Structures are given as structure tokens and as C-alpha cells.
Amino acid sequence: MPAPDDQHDVPALETRASFLLSQLGLQSAQRFTAALAPLGITPNRFGVLAHLARQEGRTQQELATALGLHRNSMVGLIDDLEARGLVERRRHPDDRRAYAIHLTPSAREVLAAGDRLADEQEEAMLGELSAEERAALIATLTRLVASAGYRAGVHPGLGSAH
Amino acid sequence: MPAPDDQHDVPALETRASFLLSQLGLQSAQRFTAALAPLGITPNRFGVLAHLARQEGRTQQELATALGLHRNSMVGLIDDLEARGLVERRRHPDDRRAYAIHLTPSAREVLAAGDRLADEQEEAMLGELSAEERAALIATLTRLVASAGYRAGVHPGLGSAH
DNA sequence: TATTGTTATACTCTATAACTATA
DNA sequence: TATAGTTATAGAGTATAACAATA
Numbered sequence: 001m002p003a004p005d006d007q008h009d010v011p012a013l014e015t016r017a018s019f020l021l022s023q024l025g026l027q028s029a030q031r032f033t034a035a036l037a038p039l040g041i042t043p044n045r046f047g048v049l050a051h052l053a054r055q056e057g058r059t060q061q062e063l064a065t066a067l068g069l070h071r072n073s074m075v076g077l078i079d080d081l082e083a084r085g086l087v088e089r090r091r092h093p094d095d096r097r098a099y100a101i102h103l104t105p106s107a108r109e110v111l112a113a114g115d116r117l118a119d120e121q122e123e124a125m126l127g128e129l130s131a132e133e134r135a136a137l138i139a140t141l142t143r144l145v146a147s148a149g150y151r152a153g154v155h156p157g158l159g160s161a162h
Numbered sequence: 163m164p165a166p167d168d169q170h171d172v173p174a175l176e177t178r179a180s181f182l183l184s185q186l187g188l189q190s191a192q193r194f195t196a197a198l199a200p201l202g203i204t205p206n207r208f209g210v211l212a213h214l215a216r217q218e219g220r221t222q223q224e225l226a227t228a229l230g231l232h233r234n235s236m237v238g239l240i241d242d243l244e245a246r247g248l249v250e251r252r253r254h255p256d257d258r259r260a261y262a263i264h265l266t267p268s269a270r271e272v273l274a275a276g277d278r279l280a281d282e283q284e285e286a287m288l289g290e291l292s293a294e295e296r297a298a299l300i301a302t303l304t305r306l307v308a309s310a311g312y313r314a315g316v317h318p319g320l321g322s323a324h
Numbered sequence: 325t326a327t328t329g330t331t332a333t334a335c336t337c338t339a340t341a342a343c344t345a346t347a
Numbered sequence: 348t349a350t351a352g353t354t355a356t357a358g359a360g361t362a363t364a365a366c367a368a369t370a
Contacts (some may be wrong), residue, residue, distance in 0.1 A: 014315040016284050020303035025187015027310055028180040061328060089237040090231050097328040097369045122178050128309045137302050140295060141182035147290045148189055152174040157188050223351055237353060259346045259351040
């Protein structure tokens with residue numbers, strides 16, 4: 001049988017930080033998705049709740065802008081969260097076109113539970129590293145995020161900037 | 163106007179490595195997608211070519227298994243690459259059910275060009291870091307990938323393991 | 325005239341099952 | 348009976364345009 005012509009002068013993807021980051025980043029997202037599933041929400045929904053928790057009463061448009069997605073997409077996200085009893089659409093006091101989105105007590109429980117799950121995941125992913133290595137990694141990653149021009153805590157996966 | 167009730171005792175997503183990795187990883191993937199676009203391929207296709215470059219003549223099934231996706235999905239990928247003149251489906255010498263997939267000279271140019279683009283992206287993303295910081299980052303990420311059980315160079319985004 | 329929220333539509337990806345031809 | 352490749356279909360996710368109510 002003709003042996004396959006092996007060639008080893010090939011792009012070494014696995015030694016590049018950009019590839020490793022992409023690999024680990026997707027893995028991290030997939031794990032978090034699986035961890036949140038029993039709570040009935042996705043990382044996207046969790047991100048909206050977390051953002052709301054910092055300032056309730058925002059309009060859908062404000063939330064969409066803050067999270068970098070289109071207001072059309074926010075409709076479905078809020079529909080979902082409302083159907084699960086995690087947010088309420090109240091009338092906006094100043095603008096009768098807009099809703100003021102508020103968290104329910106149930107949402108605060110979900111946020112706390114998700115936070116615990118994120119802690120467990122952090123432990124599982126970084127378990128091999130020493131405290132110093134963890135600190136160095138987080139410091140470096142934080143610098144890279146800042147230099148990329150992202151606002152802290154805003155994940156690009158929510159939408160692709162409109 | 164009623165001030166929104168700010169709350170700052172909230173999950174600190176942005177200080178967790180898992181969140182930062184997810185952010186940077188997706189960013190890295192999006193940049194690479196944009197960089198490869200002028201070449202007419204996506205990171206997925208590039209990954210198939212890169213894998214093929216290490217060992218030509220593989221069957222679609224072997225490629226699918228190696229890259230962690232279903233053979234059904236490989237059909238479309240190979241269709242695409244074949245239509246663009248990047249791979250050829252030759253008859254397999256030992257198994258008349260299977261194809262032996264081979265790269266074209268054009269594919270080797272695409273691989274080289276993509277490799278250059280990946281270098282440029284690495285430079286753009288890590289530009290702020292010193293040589294020591296880069297080395298430390300890559301070493302740490304490599305350990306994390308290994309501990310996660312991935313094979314080097316196999317990206318989980320290609321498919322979700324079947 | 326511009327903006328908030330909504331709906332409808334289309335397009336991409338992915339997942340699944342079922343079919344054929346070979347083994 | 349199992350395997351390689353194919354096809355068809357359905358579902359999730361996302362992007363775009365157009366609409367009604369209000370500013």
C-alpha cells in the first residue's frame with residue numbers, strides 16, 4: 001500500500017497563544033454552558049442578568065447598547081427571561097415607549113448559583129496552577145483584554161457589535 | 163426621576179480566568195476568521211487543510227475522527243474545499259468505499275498565507291507583552307490545554323465530539 | 325423626524341436520521 | 348452485520364428590514 005506522504009513542515013498552530021486562547025476560550029464557554037444548563041439559562045442570559053444586577057431599571061435599548069448587541073435580539077432575550085420569571089418589564093417612568101427591566105428575587109438566586117458554578121469551574125480549569133501562576137495568568141489576560149479595547153465584563157459573544 | 167438601584171455586590175466576571183479566556187478566545191477566533199476571509203476560507207477549513215498537510219491520503223472518516231466531528235459534516239467541508247480547488251478526492255487504494263483526500267498545490271499556498279496571517283495576529287494580540295511574558299503565557303496555556311485533555315492542535319470549535 | 329419595542333424573514337451552522345455501496 | 352460516504356431535514360442562533368407607538 002502507498003504510504004501517505006507525511007509532511008511536518010506545517011503551521012504549528014498549537015504553539016501560538018492566539019490558537020491556545022481560542023481553544024481554551026471555547027472550552028471555557030462550553031463548560032459554563034453545561035454548568036448553567038440545570039439552572040435553565042445560558043451564558044448569554046446570565047450575562048444579561050449580571051449586567052442588570054449592576055443597574056436595574058434599564059431599558060432594553062440601553063441593555064443592548066451596553067452589551068454590544070442589536071435591540072432586536074434583546075427582545076427575545078427579555079422574553080425568555082420574563083417567561084422564566086427572572087425579569088419583569090415595568091413601565092418606564094419617563095418614556096412611555098420603553099420598558100424598565102427589573103430583576104426578580106428568583107434572578108438573584110440564579111445569579112448567586114451561577115457565581116458559585118463559575119468559581120467551581122475556575123477551580124477545575126486552573127487546578128494545576130500555583131497561586132502565583134494563576135495571578136500572573138489573570139494579570140496578563142486582563143492586560144490583553146484591555147489592549148483589545150473591550151470593556152471589562154462585556155463578552156463579545158453576546159452579539160457582534162452594531 | 164427615580165434613580166436606578168445600583169448594586170455592586172455582583173459576580174465579578176471580569177476577574178476570572180475562565181471569563182477572560184472565553185473573551186479573548188472568541189476575539190482571537192473572530193480576528194482569524196476575518197483575516198482568512200480574503201483567502202476564501204474559514205478557520206474550520208484551514209484546520210482541515212492543516213491537519214491534512216500532516217498526513218495526506220486520509221479518508222473523510224479518519225479526518226472527521228481526528229478532528230472530533232461527525233463524518234456527515236466532513237462531506238460539506240470537503241465539498242467546499244474541492245470546489246475551491248484545494249483538495250482532491252482520489253479513490254482509496256485499499257477500500258473502494260472510501261476516498262483518499264489529497265491537497266493541491268494551491269492548498270499549500272493557502273496554508274503558507276494563513277500561517278503568515280496567524281503570525282501577524284499573534285503579533286497584534288501580544289504586542290504589549292515582553293518576550294518573557296509571552297513565553298510564560300504560552301507555557302501556562304499549553305499546560306491548561308494538556309490538562310483539559312485536548313490533543314494539541316485540535317480545536318473544539320470544529321465540532322462537538324461524536 | 326428620530327427612537328423603543330416588536331415582528332417577520334432569511335441565512336448560517338449544526339445535529340440527526342436514513343439511504344447506497346461496499347466491506 | 349458493520350462501515351464510508353451521501354442526502355435531506357430540522358433546529359438553534361443571528362442578522363436585516365419594516366412596522367406601530369411615542370418622543
